[in-house]
Amino acid sequence: MKFSSNTVLITGGASGIGFALAQRFIQGGSQVIICGRREYKLKEARSKYPQLDFRVCDVAEPTERIALYKWVTETCPDLNILVNNAGIQQRIDLKETPDWKTLNQEVAINLEAPIHLSALFIPHLLKQKHPAIINVTSGLAFVPLANAPVYCATKAALHSFTLSLRHQLSASPIAVIEIIPPAVNTDLGGKGLHTFGASLDTFTDAIAEQLKTGSIEATYGFSVESSRATREQLEAIFKQMNQP
Numbered sequence: 001m002k003f004s005s006n007t008v009l010i011t012g013g014a015s016g017i018g019f020a021l022a023q024r025f026i027q028g029g030s031q032v033i034i035c036g037r038r039e040y041k042l043k044e045a046r047s048k049y050p051q052l053d054f055r056v057c058d059v060a061e062p063t064e065r066i067a068l069y070k071w072v073t074e075t076c077p078d079l080n081i082l083v084n085n086a087g088i089q090q091r092i093d094l095k096e097t098p099d100w101k102t103l104n105q106e107v108a109i110n111l112e113a114p115i116h117l118s119a120l121f122i123p124h125l126l127k128q129k130h131p132a133i134i135n136v137t138s139g140l141a142f143v144p145l146a147n148a149p150v151y152c153a154t155k156a157a158l159h160s161f162t163l164s165l166r167h168q169l170s171a172s173p174i175a176v177i178e179i180i181p182p183a184v185n186t187d188l189g190g191k192g193l194h195t196f197g198a199s200l201d202t203f204t205d206a207i208a209e210q211l212k213t214g215s216i217e218a219t220y221g222f223s224v225e226s227s228r229a230t231r232e233q234l235e236a237i238f239k240q241m242n243q244p
């Protein structure tokens, strides 16, 4: 994939991995549109890159996804890359009867939105040059961290969906790419909760290099290990990660 001459929509592109990808696409000479719920974060991003377009959008809401699709394809008819990056991570104790709204929020953002947006954008992308759908999953798609049970389930499901999507689109020009991050130092799950992760810039540079050389699965650190592990290795990693 080239980082130049694209028109790219990145959900959740105002912060963390989404913003770091936005920077690489802008620096490569692509037009980038980002969306998210917090307008001040979108404006903050645009103050750094005045050429960024943005839209306030909550991808948990099906009506907002449809409105985003209509707005982007009307204002940027050359849009050729969709990056399903927006995500949240919740620590949930299932013994404490969490309410369904809380549980479902994670499913709606992390899984329903990429599925719905992919379906909405495919007819548009089929008419573009060098089209791609990039889904951001996680090393935890392959082995769950039990205290984030819904998060890990959504990422496992998004990985599965990505494989089926790639298979269905294999005879089409749309490339289906999966970015599989390990823990990266961002605000995921709340400020200060992911400081143990890899440096955002080091991670994103490594991912960008893999995308440039045509990788359809871009991995780094722990996610290289987890995405290629045998069943026995996954069981050992699960035990190690989920020690009482």
Ligand SMILES: NC(=O)c1ccc[n+]([C@@H]2O[C@H](COP(=O)([O-])OP(=O)(O)OC[C@H]3O[C@@H](n4cnc5c(N)ncnc54)[C@H](OP(=O)(O)O)[C@@H]3O)[C@@H](O)[C@H]2O)c1
Binding pocket: 011, 012, 013, 014, 015, 016, 017, 018, 035, 036, 037, 038, 039, 041, 057, 058, 059, 060, 085, 086, 087, 088, 089, 109, 136, 137, 138, 139, 180, 181, 182, 183, 184, 185, 186, 187, 188, 189, 194, 197
């Ligand atoms: N950091 C890691 O360790 C790690 C590891 C594996 C996978 N990932 C994945 O990487 C992706 C990006 O996460 P990150 O680490 O960069 O965290 P982040 O800095 O918290 O970024 C998440 C972005 O998603 C946006 N978002 C969340 N809910 C949204 C919604 N309902 N509608 C629209 N936008 C929404 C947020 O903006 P608003 O809050 O303003 O909406 C934010 O800009 C996620 O899918 C995450 O699961 C991260």
